[in-house]
Amino acid sequence: MTLTLPAGEVSVMLGPSGTGKTVFLKSLIGLIKPEKGRVLVDGVDMVNDPDRKVYPARRMFGLMFQDGALFGSMTLYDNIAFPLREHTRRTEAEIRRIVLDRMEMVGLAGEERKLPGQLSGGMRKRAGLARALVLDPQIILCDEPDSGLDPVRTAFLSQVLIDVNARIDATMLIVTHNLEIAATVPDNIGMLYRRDLVAFGPREALLTSEEPVVTQFLHGDRHGPIGMSEEKDAATMAAERAALRAEELAVGATRVRRRVEIPPQLRPSAGVPPRRAEERHAARVDAMLHTLPPAAQHAIRENRRHAPLGAASHPHGDRP
Known part of the structure; x- marks a missing residue:
């Protein structure tokens, strides 16, 4: 895979279980070494450079x-x-x-004397994020921050992640299975499948994608390339298509795939400064807008049109 994470923006990496998302994170920070290739962080190759260069570069990371x-x-x-x-x-x-400031930043003020066993799952997640922030990282990696959390705690944590990005302007990469986080938190979304990056781009581009692997994953559909283990073979796929077509003929209708409704992106909480990444992301998307599929272009323009009051102004006039 070849990927450049946009500086200061929030990106999400999706993918089926066992497809290599956590291995990817560990490769970025240099905890494991890929067999070939490079991971460049501010000019330092985390794979091939000597430890005397790699260790200082790791200080740029915070890992949740x-x-x-x-x-x-x-x-x-x-x-x-x-x-x-x-x-x-x-x-x-x-x-x-520093510690009290980071605890306040993630909503844990006043909890400093508690032991981990006295914390709820959501509090432990936020404590892990606070610890990742104390060394003032420029890059924050979050490995499935929503795992084990109910929808309400996941929503609270999503807002905390956006607020942290607004406060410190760090590059953030979130690995998750959670489609609610993917739809509302990031500026960009990517998807890993069978060790390949099948998509990466603005949030709207992936959420409107017609790529079979992506649409199957977004809709939680049994029909498509993703199987119970990892990938369905050609014979299984052919049999599945034939059975689906027979079902459509039997009822006299063509199966229509439900499109994901794209909700607005989360904005910083009241009192938190605006996200500086928002302007950078908008300018970068404008430069590539003509290369995106029509559905993605339409979704981007619609989201800009309905952006809430207070959204960053934009020179091209299609943002409030």
């Missing part, structure tokens, strides 16, 4: 683990302070200021 990865014997405060104590020479007063 799927399970929070908190130390069970430490308080929430000490868990979040851990990277600062291990990797910096800051005083305890400085550490306290």
Whole structure:
């Protein structure tokens, strides 16, 4: 795969289970080494450069683990302070200021004395995010932040991610199966399937895609290339198409695929500064708009037309 993550923007990577999303994240940060290729982070090759270059580049990353990865014997405060104590020479007063600020940023103010076992699943996720933020990362990687969360907590966490991006303007990559997060949080969406990047682009381009793998995944459909394990073979696909066609002939109708309704993208909470990434993303999309499929162009223009008051102004006049 070849991919450039737009600086400062929020991107989501979708894909069936077992297709390599977590391996992809670990490759980005240099925790595992791909057999070939390069991962360039600010000019440093995380795969091929010597450790003396790779280790400082890792400091640019904040990693939000799927399970929070908190130390069970430490308080929430000490868990979040851990990277600062291990990797910096800051005083305890400085550490306290940073930790309390990051806890407030993710909605955990006043919870510093609790142990991980006393936290709900959503609180553990936000604690993991706060710990990822204490070293002021320029790149934040989130591995399935929604796993194990109910829809309400997932909605709260989605808003926290948008607010964090607005506050620190970091590049964010979120790996998830959750279509609600994919539809409402990112500027860009990609999809991995069988070790390939089958799509990456503006949110609207993927949500209106006619690519069979993408449409099957977005609709949770049994019909399509994705099978119970990974990929259906040609014979299975042919038999499935024949059975579907016979079913359509029997009822005298053609099966119509339901299109995903594209909701508006989440905006920062009241009191949080505007996202600087929004203007950069709009300018970048304008430059490529003529290359996108008509459905994607239409969805982008519609979303801009219905953007809420207070959305960033745009020089081309199709944004409020």
